[in-house]
Amino acid sequence: MTADRPGPSESTAAADPLGRAMLAHHRDEPGRLVYRDGADVRDGNVAEFYFSSPESWTPATIDGLERLAEREPVIDVGCGAGKHLLWWDERGVEAVGVDVSPTAVRAARERGAEGVLAGDMFDLPVATGAVGAVHAVGTQVGLGRSLAGIRDLLREFARVTDEAGVAVVDNYGPTRLNDDFLGYRSDPREGIAHRCFHLEFEREADGEQRREVGRTLQFLLCSPGRLREATVGTPWTPARVSRTDEGGHYRLELRKERTAAGSSE
Structure with a gap:
């Protein structure tokens, strides 16, 4: 079996490179995760993205977690290895x-996170009105792939929250991205772009190097103003936009009760 071609047991249909990378890191097993878009390859930075300690988090991150904690119980959508849990x-x-990754769920449970479930964020395995807050940070909303798809996702977040629910989601504003942003695809519409890439996890198994290749992920990138458009027709009211860096990344806080909307881009 060659190193650059997945074997029969490593088809993209059943592949879970990100989850396996998390579990391997937790167990201190060798392996390397990469993001790939054609010839453009970036390191997955598993330790930094999924296992960072609170001491390295920004004050804005801590503040956001504390604000959501005030509306417990909280659901962490795309919880990964469970660092926020x-x-x-x-x-x-x-x-x-x-x-969505059962292997990531296993890693989170092995780390001591309780109440972790494998499931699709478009059909959350949580009862209607069961939580007070949704934390969906990791640009997962972009996997809606369109404003209509994001709207469907926000409706699902609204379903699982109570009448005074809050939610925090994030994305990248296309106008602030650099040319080297991995997987960037332009769009003629103002404030809209796309991102495409897949993940690969390289590891040694049975004395051979193997590569597990995930499916291509397609994200919608949108400005805060465009993301606000996706809230139309949902119970959510945009409440607050916060910038996290100069590279276009931002977080949008949503509330079910009426609040004054923050500034748009």
Whole structure:
């Protein structure tokens, strides 16, 4: 079996490179995760993205987690290896995590995160009105692939939250991105672009190097103003936009009660 071609047991249909990378890192097993878009390859930075300690988090990140904790129970959508769940648990905050990757769920559970479920964020395995807050940070909303798809996702977030629910989502504003942004695809519409890439996890198995290749992921990139458009027809009202860096990344806080909307891009 060659190193650059997945074997029969490593088809993209059943592949879970990101989850396997998380579990391998937790177990201190060798392996390397990469993001790939054609010839453009970037390191997956598993330790930095999914296992960073609270001491390295920005004050804005801590503030956001604390604000959501005030509306517990919290659901962490795309919880990965559970770093935010562990932070809430240490502070006695009731939280549940959901991730589409069963292997990531296993990693989170092995790290001590309780109440972690495998599931699709478009059909969350949580009862209607069961939580007070949704944390969906990791640009997952872009996987809606269109404003209509994001709207469907926000409706699902609204379903699982109570009448005073809050949610925090994030994305990239296309006008602020650099030319080297991995997977960038332009769009003629103002404030809209796309991102495409897949993940690969390289590891040694049975004395051979193997590569597990995931399916191509397609994200919608949109400005805060465009993301606000996706809230139309949902119970959500945009409440607050916060910039996290100069590279276009931002977070949008949503509330079910009427609030004054923040500035748009």
